[in-house]
Amino acid sequence: MSNKISRRTIIKQGGLVLTALAIPFPLTAFTKFNIMTDKNQFDVIIIGGSYAGLSAAMALGRSVKNVLIIDSGKPCNRYTPHSHNFITHDGAVPSEIATKAKEQVLNYNTVKFFNGLAVAGKKTNNGFEIQTKSGDKFSGKKLVFATGVKDIFPNIKGFEDCWGKSVIHCPYCHGYEFKGEKTAIIANGDRAFHVASLVNNLTNEITIITTGKAEFKEEQYAKLKNHKINIIEKEVKEIKHQNGTISTLIFEDGSEENFNVAYAAIPFEQHCKIPLDLGCETTEMGHLKVDIFQKTTIPGIYACGDNSSPMRSVANAVSTGNLTGAMVNNELTMEGF
Known part of the structure; x- marks a missing residue:
C-alpha cells in the first residue's frame, strides 16, 4: 500500500482547508520530526504524547499552529490491559486508543512527533527551549506538559x-x-x-x-x-x-x-521534573497547580492529564488536553493578532 495521500484526502480526514488540488505527498514528511530537514522552532512544544498531549495537539493542529510533540513512550496506564469509562472506547486496549489518536492527530501537517525523552528546559527571550536525552534542542513560544505521574510501588512482592x-x-x-x-x-x-x-x-x-x-x-x-x-x-x-x-x-x-x-492508594511523583525546574508550583497532593484554563503558575506553561489532576482516567486526560489546546491557541492568537 502506498504511503502517499492527497491533499484532497487531508481535507476530508483532517478538516483543514489547504487546497483543492489532489497533489500526493508522503505521509512521513510531516508525521515524524526530521532532524536534518525540519526547523526546530515551534509555536508550541508538548511534552508527553499520550491521551492528554495528543488531545491538546489536535486542537492546536486544527488551528494550524506549528506543534512538536516529544514523547518517551511510557504512558501512565501502560500496566492496564483495558481502559473503561471512556465513551466509544469502553473496554479498549489503551495502546490501541493512543495509536489511533496519534494517526488522526498527525494528519494535521503542522504537527510533528519526536520520539525521545525531554530532560531539560529553560526560559528564553522568545519562549522556552527543551533539550532531549539525545542532545537535540527545540524552541517553542509555549510549553504544554502532559507527562503524567510515576507511581511509587510499595515493597510488597507481586x-x-x-x-x-x-x-x-x-x-x-x-x-x-x-x-x-x-x-x-x-x-x-x-x-x-x-x-x-x-x-x-x-x-x-x-x-x-x-x-x-x-x-x-x-x-x-x-x-x-x-x-x-x-x-x-x-x-x-x-x-x-x-x-x-x-x-x-x-x-x-x-x-x-x-x-x-x-x-x-499509593504515592506518586511527577514523571517529568522539567516543570518543577522551571518553577511551576505543585498542590499539597503533588500535582502541578493549574487554574481553570490549565495554566500553571509560570506564564506560558500549561499542564494537562494525570500530572495536574487527581482524576486519573483516559476521559479526563482527553478532556483537559482538549481544553489546554484551545487555551494555548487563544493565548497565541491574542499575542499575535
Missing part, C-alpha cells in the same frame, strides 16, 4: 505485577469488572473509608487492610460495621497471583486470605 490488572486504584475505571468479587482495600483512614463507600455498591464482600493500626473516626467505624465491612490491621508482605490476577494476600505474620481484587 504488587507491581498486579498493578492495573487486579490491584487497582479507581472504582470508576475498573470496579465494574470486579462486581460481586471478594475485595480488599489496602488503605487507611479517610481514603479507605471513601473507597469503601464507593465499592460497597459493587460488592458485599469488602475487607479494609489498614497496614497497621486503623485510623477511623467513631462515626466511620459505625458505618463500616453497619455495612459489614471487615478491618484487618496487618501489613501485606506478598500478593500471590497468576499473570497479574490476585489469588491470595500474605501478611507479615504469615497468615493469608484469599481475595479476587484489591484497591490500593
Whole structure:
C-alpha cells in the first residue's frame, strides 16, 4: 500500500482547508520530526504524547499552529490491559486508543512527533527551549506538559505485577469488572473509608487492610460495621497471583486470605521534573497547580492529564488536553493578532 495521500484526502480526514488540488505527498514528511530537514522552532512544544498531549495537539493542529510533540513512550496506564469509562472506547486496549489518536492527530501537517525523552528546559527571550536525552534542542513560544505521574510501588512482592490488572486504584475505571468479587482495600483512614463507600455498591464482600493500626473516626467505624465491612490491621508482605490476577494476600505474620481484587492508594511523583525546574508550583497532593484554563503558575506553561489532576482516567486526560489546546491557541492568537 502506498504511503502517499492527497491533499484532497487531508481535507476530508483532517478538516483543514489547504487546497483543492489532489497533489500526493508522503505521509512521513510531516508525521515524524526530521532532524536534518525540519526547523526546530515551534509555536508550541508538548511534552508527553499520550491521551492528554495528543488531545491538546489536535486542537492546536486544527488551528494550524506549528506543534512538536516529544514523547518517551511510557504512558501512565501502560500496566492496564483495558481502559473503561471512556465513551466509544469502553473496554479498549489503551495502546490501541493512543495509536489511533496519534494517526488522526498527525494528519494535521503542522504537527510533528519526536520520539525521545525531554530532560531539560529553560526560559528564553522568545519562549522556552527543551533539550532531549539525545542532545537535540527545540524552541517553542509555549510549553504544554502532559507527562503524567510515576507511581511509587510499595515493597510488597507481586504488587507491581498486579498493578492495573487486579490491584487497582479507581472504582470508576475498573470496579465494574470486579462486581460481586471478594475485595480488599489496602488503605487507611479517610481514603479507605471513601473507597469503601464507593465499592460497597459493587460488592458485599469488602475487607479494609489498614497496614497497621486503623485510623477511623467513631462515626466511620459505625458505618463500616453497619455495612459489614471487615478491618484487618496487618501489613501485606506478598500478593500471590497468576499473570497479574490476585489469588491470595500474605501478611507479615504469615497468615493469608484469599481475595479476587484489591484497591490500593499509593504515592506518586511527577514523571517529568522539567516543570518543577522551571518553577511551576505543585498542590499539597503533588500535582502541578493549574487554574481553570490549565495554566500553571509560570506564564506560558500549561499542564494537562494525570500530572495536574487527581482524576486519573483516559476521559479526563482527553478532556483537559482538549481544553489546554484551545487555551494555548487563544493565548497565541491574542499575542499575535
